[in-house]
Structures are given as structure tokens and as C-alpha cells.
Amino acid sequence: MDEHRQKGAKVPKAAQDYYEKLVPFSYNQGRLGFFGLVKRVLFFFIGLKKPIPREPSSCNHMKIWAVKSTALASENLMLAFAAHGFDSCPMEGMDSLRVQRLLNLPSDALVTMVLAVGKRRPDGVTLPRIREDRALHVKEV
Numbered sequence: 001m002d003e004h005r006q007k008g009a010k011v012p013k014a015a016q017d018y019y020e021k022l023v024p025f026s027y028n029q030g031r032l033g034f035f036g037l038v039k040r041v042l043f044f045f046i047g048l049k050k051p052i053p054r055e056p057s058s059c060n061h062m063k064i065w066a067v068k069s070t071a072l073a074s075e076n077l078m079l080a081f082a083a084h085g086f087d088s089c090p091m092e093g094m095d096s097l098r099v100q101r102l103l104n105l106p107s108d109a110l111v112t113m114v115l116a117v118g119k120r121r122p123d124g125v126t127l128p129r130i131r132e133d134r135a136l137h138v139k140e141v
Contacts, residue, residue: 026056027056027062029056029057029058029062036057036058036059036061037057039057040054040058043057063110066110066112067110070112074090074115077115078090078115081117086117086119087117087118087120088115088116088117089116090113090115091113091114091115091116094111094113094114096111
């Protein structure tokens with residue numbers, strides 16, 4: 001927000017309120033997660049009367065939010081790669097500690113996935129693909 005103001009841009013009040021009030025309230029967990037616990041109780045009672053976003057109200061919820069956001073961003077990145085002629089593959093199950101060291105990430109960083117990206121070989125896939133009957137997996141109602 002400050003960068004925009006320094007450049008002379010007029011920041012709409014709704015955007016200013018969102019980033020200066022709502023975001024800190026939503027993502028702050030407080031010391032030892034106490035504020036998150038207060039928010040969880042508050043949201044429970046408000047939620048009895050009307051729909052309300054209830055998370056993140058703990059550090060664990062923050063990690064889940066980060067993983068979901070990363071997965072959505074990765075999906076968009078993979079679509080962009082495909083649009084430019086590259087193939088990609090998301091990978092879990094990697095050695096996250098080695099990835100952290102390789103990328104000089106802090107020890108508390110959460111490595112969600114690794115994307116393998118490259119140009120497809122001219123002769124395509126090296127092994128034949130196995131296709132099962134669609135009726136085995138798709139049930140139309």
C-alpha cells in the first residue's frame with residue numbers, strides 16, 4: 001500500500017481497509033495462538049446466525065491455507081507452461097529438506113511440491129499409455 005502511495009497512486013478505501021484491517025485480523029494468530037483461539041470461539045457464535053469464513057484460526061490452518069494456495073497457483077503456472085509449449089508434472093514425495101537446502105530456504109519453510117518442467121520429446125511419450133474402459137470409473141446419474 002505504501003509503495004502505491006509513494007508512486008502517487010490513489011488507493012481505493014475498500015482495498016486500503018482490506019489490506020490494513022481485514023488481512024492482519026484474519027491471519028494474525030497472536031502469542032501462543034491465543035488470538036486464534038479467541039477468533040475460533042467468536043466465529044463459532046457468529047456462524048450460528050450467518051455464514052462466516054472460520055479459518056485460519058490456528059497455525060495449522062495457516063499451513064493448510066498455504067498448501068491450498070500453492071496448489072492453485074501451481075495449477076495456473078502449469079497451464080501457462082502448457083500454453084507456451086512446455087509440459088509439466090507436479091511432484092510430492094520429494095526430499096523436502098534437500099530442496100530447502102538447495103534453494104536456501106529457512107528451516108521453517110514448508111515445501112509443498114516441486115514442478116518438473118520441460119519440452120516434450122519429438123517422439124512423445126516413451127511408454128504406451130494404458131486406457132481403461134470409461135464405464136469402470138465414471139458413473140452417470
